Amino acid sequence: MTKPLLSSALALALVLASGTVHAAERVDLLVRDATxxxxVDGKRRPHQAIAVRGARIVAIVDEARAGRFDAAQTVDASGKFAIPGLWDMHVHFGGGEALIEENRNLLPLYVAHGITAVRDAAGDLSPSVFEWRTATAAGTLxxxxxxxxxxxxxxxxSIWPGDLEIGSIAELNQALDKLQGWKVDFVKITDNTLSPELFMAAVKEAGRRGLKTSAHVPYPITIDEVSAAGLSSVEHIDYAFKAGSPKEKxxxxxxxxxxMTSRDAWTQWNATFDVKLAKATYARMAQRGTAVTPTxxxxxxxxxxxxxxHRNDDYLKYIGPGLQATYTWRVERAAxxxxxxxxxxxxxxxxxxxVLPLLQQAGVTILAGTDAGFLNSYNYPGIGLHDELALLVKYGLTPLQALQAATINGARFLGxxxxxxxxxxxKAADIVLLDADPLLDIAATRRIDTVVMKGQAYDRSHLDAMLADVEARVAAQQAQAKP
Known part of the structure; x- marks a missing residue:
């Protein structure tokens, strides 16, 4: 009767000696029981544990298997919905060197609203932005x-501050050399005083050099033409709208x-808008990989x-006085x-x-971007992306498509x-935990419980502290600005 017991004991000793019974795997963070x-496919995976080491997700397993991990920090995500960190694919930092600190204050606003990546689409503070790019990547800012x-x-x-102004092919190449020297992530091209010929040359040469391009398109060039030339993204949906008119060019x-003025031209574009023509153009854009950021x-x-x-918006407490002053020109023009x-x-x-649903149906990649920053009145960094998502859904996208526009689409666009x-x-441990299901109601993206960025978890108290710190900084700047 004792022999089987001895055999079992011996077997257990051999198993332990061989190391086949493993100790729990050490991780830095374990998010428990999230949906x-x-x-990509819109599926919900309930009762999942997300294990994080450093700045990476090492595993996502059923909650029942969470015991295989020994975590330095645990987050209880029961009843929460986990989505990837959000990307705002069109922001601006600018307003002059006097506003460097006010612009730097905007960075925590993005994090506090679940935004873990932004695409800066040009301004006049590029040296500072390059520094911030390095510092935020290193985790020192x-x-x-x-x-x-x-x-x-x-x-x-040009009317835009901080540009690289060119008037020849030689100057175009010099400008692109500079941008590549700065290791820019893409090239922004706009149409205020740039000739259509140089615009097209810029798109083609940047593409030849392997650079993504983003643009305001000169009126004499059709969207079909610039897409065929290799433009990576059209910024602002009004450019895409005119592609539906036979009178576009x-x-x-x-x-x-x-x-004629652009307003008068738009009236005619609208009067002659042809859905079939628009769909055909959008289909070609999709085939070529030309994205649209509606803003x-x-x-x-x-x-x-x-x-x-918007003069009584509570969010203005997070926006410095100098940045608020840059809103004036659009407000006065509208008045x-x-x-x-x-x-x-x-x-x-x-x-x-x-035309948003027409673009989506044609397969055009939609990028969620706000145009938030200096000059653009009451278009707020942080909360603005949630406003953008609400509008994307209001005008024809599903909540899933809106989420894709603010997550996977941006990541794909930038490679x-x-x-x-x-x-x-x-994948990167950039995770947002929500109190409600964003696939049922896109407004759920506003109900943020915790943000994990680079593997670091910030719960609601931390996020509120970020906002309070920005508010205090802005209040001090406002006090200093008063005569």
């Missing part, structure tokens, strides 16, 4: 990961000759300033509109936004989907 949202274009490419005497050329939030704010002047002009800008916004944009083993 993980797969932003609290803020999202920054992808930046550096200064944009423009023509001589003729009216664009008339604007360039000074024969609905910035446009909506200005279009409806007559209904909400000059009479009733007819106000009605026209309402219509223009609604019609531009109406980082191997490490970002979804929650999976080996």
């Amino acid at each position: 993980v949202i797969d932003v 609290l803020g999202p990961r920054i992808f930046t274009s550096g200064p944009k490419i423009e023509g001589y005497k 003729a009216l664009g050329e008339a604007i360039a000759r000074g024969e 609905l939030n910035g446009s909506e704010v200005v279009a409806f300033l007559d209904q909400d002047d 000059k509109d009479d009733a007819a002009a106000i009605a026209a800008r309402h219509l223009r916004f609604e019609r531009n936004a109406s 980082h989907d191997d490490s970002n944009g979804t929650l999976a083993a080996g």
